[in-house]
Amino acid sequence: LRATTAGDLISDIGEWLDEPMSDASLFPTFLLARFVRKHVTVALGGDGGDELFAGYPTYYAHTVAAKYRRIPSSLRRAIIEPIVKALPVSTSNLSFDYKAKRFIRAAGLDAVERHHSWFGSFSLDEQNKLLARDVLDRSDSDIYRGPREMLALCDARTEIERMQFLDINYYMAEDILTKVDRAAMAVSLETRAPFLDPRVAQFAASLPLEYKLRGNSGKHILKQAMKDLLPAEILNRPKKGFGIPIAAWLKGRLNPLMHALLSPARLKNQGLFNPEFVRQLIYEHEIGKASHHKQLWTLLVFQLWHDRFMARARTT
CATH class of the missing domain: 3.40.50.620 (HUPs)
Structure with a gap:
């Protein structure tokens, strides 16, 4: 599955869903x-x-x-968490750094x-x-x-x-x-x-x-x-999910679509999301500071659904 294929499918898939679903x-x-x-x-x-x-x-x-x-919180904060947070960010699906950072945050x-x-x-x-x-x-x-x-x-x-x-x-x-x-x-x-x-x-x-x-x-x-x-x-064999490389696509082929759907002006007019926080997610993802692909993909899918059903309902 290529980013071009996913981009072509996005509009079609939006027609099948009566509620937003961000499972890629x-x-x-x-x-x-x-x-x-x-x-x-x-x-x-x-x-x-x-x-x-x-x-x-x-x-x-x-x-x-x-x-x-059970590890003393002082050791977790002083040693383990800084090491995990310093792991290089990968765009691979469910990479070690992504799973480790998700683990310690929760x-x-x-x-x-x-x-x-x-x-x-x-x-x-x-x-x-x-x-x-x-x-x-x-x-x-x-x-x-x-x-x-x-x-x-x-x-x-x-x-x-x-x-x-x-x-x-x-x-x-x-x-x-x-x-x-x-x-x-x-x-x-x-x-x-x-x-x-x-x-x-x-x-x-x-x-x-x-x-x-x-x-x-x-x-x-x-x-x-x-x-x-x-x-x-x-x-x-290790468990292998049915995932796709969303993290890389959002930096590549799908990047223009992401910026169009999540632009500050659009979000401000919509009134649902904080434009500055979304801008921060996009920026950190693009420069490789963090992998926010799951958050950004969720927002992107929501916007597509909102355009197709909610915006359309207001104009009919």
């Missing part, structure tokens, strides 16, 4: 669905495997965070905020800087109220299992399944998710955590079940 894997998912549709009308997917069998690296990261918090937060900070685009502090004052004044002061209330319904024994519960009800339901459905149905391809068969889901929920997460390796029981059927290089 929507693009390769659509291209894969378009290819598969040439051969079949129904396809199987692996959705649900990570949530049910603890496949996401963020689950193990909670264990690491608990150990990290390691000291409570579980719900920490989990969403790792997964999401903006930290709570960044959200407060991003939103215009009028928007903040009219917004719910606790953006994590929903997840906290959902978590109150969970009787899981461990913090990791509680985060799995949140992901099943939020990330999987509101992002993963929605993304796949929109991308596949855009080319009239139906998808099925065998892992989400109620019997499989109930079986996964009944398993102790050590059957799913062993050390830093998730989906342990699935790997054990397949060890005689798959070659070792596949079975032991």
